[in-house]
Amino acid sequence: MENVRKVVIVGSGCAGHTAAIYAARANLKPLVIEGHEPGGQLSLTTLVENFPGFPEGIQGPQLIDNMRKQAERFGAEYQLAHLSSADLTQRPFKLQLGHHILHTESLIIASGASARWLGLPNEQALIGHGVSSCATCDGFFFSGKEIAVIGGGDSAMEEAIFLTRFATKVTLIHRRDQFRASKIMLERAQKNEKIQFLLDTVVEDVHDITKKEVTGLHLRNTKTGKEWDLPVSAMFLGIGHVPNAKMFGRQLETDQDGYLKTRDFVHTRVPGVYACGDVQDRRYRQAITAAGSGCMAALEVEKFLEEHESK
Numbered sequence: 213m214e215n216v217r218k219v220v221i222v223g224s225g226c227a228g229h230t231a232a233i234y235a236a237r238a239n240l241k242p243l244v245i246e247g248h249e250p251g252g253q254l255s256l257t258t259l260v261e262n263f264p265g266f267p268e269g270i271q272g273p274q275l276i277d278n279m280r281k282q283a284e285r286f287g288a289e290y291q292l293a294h295l296s297s298a299d300l301t302q303r304p305f306k307l308q309l310g311h312h313i314l315h316t317e318s319l320i321i322a323s324g325a326s327a328r329w330l331g332l333p334n335e336q337a338l339i340g341h342g343v344s345s346c347a348t349c350d351g352f353f354f355s356g357k358e359i360a361v362i363g364g365g366d367s368a369m370e371e372a373i374f375l376t377r378f379a380t381k382v383t384l385i386h387r388r389d390q391f392r393a394s395k396i397m398l399e400r401a402q403k404n405e406k407i408q409f410l411l412d413t414v415v416e417d418v419h420d421i422t423k424k425e426v427t428g429l430h431l432r433n434t435k436t437g438k439e440w441d442l443p444v445s446a447m448f449l450g451i452g453h454v455p456n457a458k459m460f461g462r463q464l465e466t467d468q469d470g471y472l473k474t475r476d477f478v479h480t481r482v483p484g485v486y487a488c489g490d491v492q493d494r495r496y497r498q499a500i501t502a503a504g505s506g507c508m509a510a511l512e513v514e515k516f517l518e519e520h521e522s523k
C-alpha cells in the first residue's frame with residue numbers, strides 16, 4: 213500500500229503537539245490532524261501560571277503556538293481536518309477525514325475534550341448570541357454589560373475573573389455551595405468586587421429566543437425552590453468538558469462518561485493505538501500532564517514501530 217504514514221496524531225492541543233515533537237525528533241514524520249478546535253483548550257485560555265519554565269506565566273495561545281513551532285522545526289506536518297471515523301480492525305489503520313482517507317501504521321489519539329453545555333433548548337439556540345463557553349473569545353462583546361458565569365470549578369472562576377475586564381457585574385451561578393475550584397482561584401474570585409456568587413442555584417431557561425439574544429436567565433434555588441429571573445446580556449459556561457472519542461465507536465474501551473480507557477498510561481486495547489491528554493485523563497486534566505502523556509504516547513509509538521517494522 214502506498215502513502216502509509218508511520219504515525220498520525222489526532223488533535224493539536226498540548227498532548228498532540230508534545231507527541232508531535234517527540235515523534236518528529238524520532239524521525240517518524242508525524243502528521244497532526246488539527247481537529248475542530250485547533251490548539252485545544254490552551255488556545256481558549258488566558259494566562260497559564262502553572263506550566264513549569266515560565267516564572268511570570270505565559271498566555272495559553274502563545275504556549276500552544278510555541279509547541280507547534282517546536283514540532284514543525286523537527287518536521288511534523290499539520291493538516292487542518294477533522295477525523296470523522298476510523299477503522300482500527302487491521303493495520304495499517306484507516307482514517308476517514310471527510311471525503312479523504314488516510315492510512316497509518318500507528319495512531320496517537322490526542323483529541324481532547326470539548327466544552328460541556330447545560331443542554332437547555334434555548335441555550336443551544338442562543339450559542340453565539342450571548343451564550344458562550346469561551347470567555348477569551350467572546351467576553352469583549354459584552355463590555356459594559358452584566359454577565360452570568362455557570363460552574364464551580366477553576367474554569368468558572370477563571371472565566372468570571374477574566375470577564376470582569378469587560379462586564380460591569382459578573383454573577384457566578386453554581387448548583388451547590390461547595391466548590392471544585394482550587395483555593396487560590398476561588399479566593400481571587402471572592403475578592404473581586406465585580407463578582408457576585410449565587411449558590412445552590414440552577415439555570416432553568418435562557419431568555420429571549422424571540423429577540424435572538426440573551427436578555428436574562430430563569431433561575432431556581434435548589435434548596436428553597438424559589439424561582440426568579442436574572443437580567444443578564446450573556447451566559448458563559450464553565451461546567452467542564454466531554455471527551456472527543458465518539459469517532460472510534462466501540463472499537464476502543466471507554467468509561468461511563470466516554471473517556472478512553474488506557475492501561476500502562478497510554479495503551480488502548482488495540483496494539484499501535486495510543487491515547488493521551490484529556491481524552492483519556494479525567495483525573496488531572498492539566499496542560500503539563502497532557503504534555504507528559506503526549507510524550508509517553510510518542511515513545512510507545514517509536515517502540516511499537518521498531519518491533520513491527522516490515523513484519
Ligand code: NAP
Pocket residue numbers: 262328329330362363364365366367368370387388390391392393394450451452453495496497498
Ligand atoms: P470541573 O473541575 O469538573 O468543574 C466543573 C464545574 O461545573 C463543577 O463545579 C460542577 O458542579 C459544574 N457542573 C458540571 N455539570 C454541570 C451542570 N450540568 N449544571 C451545572 N453545573 C455543572 O471542570 P473545570 O472547572 O473545567 O476544570 C477542569 C480541570 O482543569 C480541573 O482540573 C481544573 O483544576 C483545571 N483548570 C485549571 C485552571 C487554572 O489553574 N488556571 C483553569 C481552568 C481549569 P459540581 O461541583 O456540583 O459537580
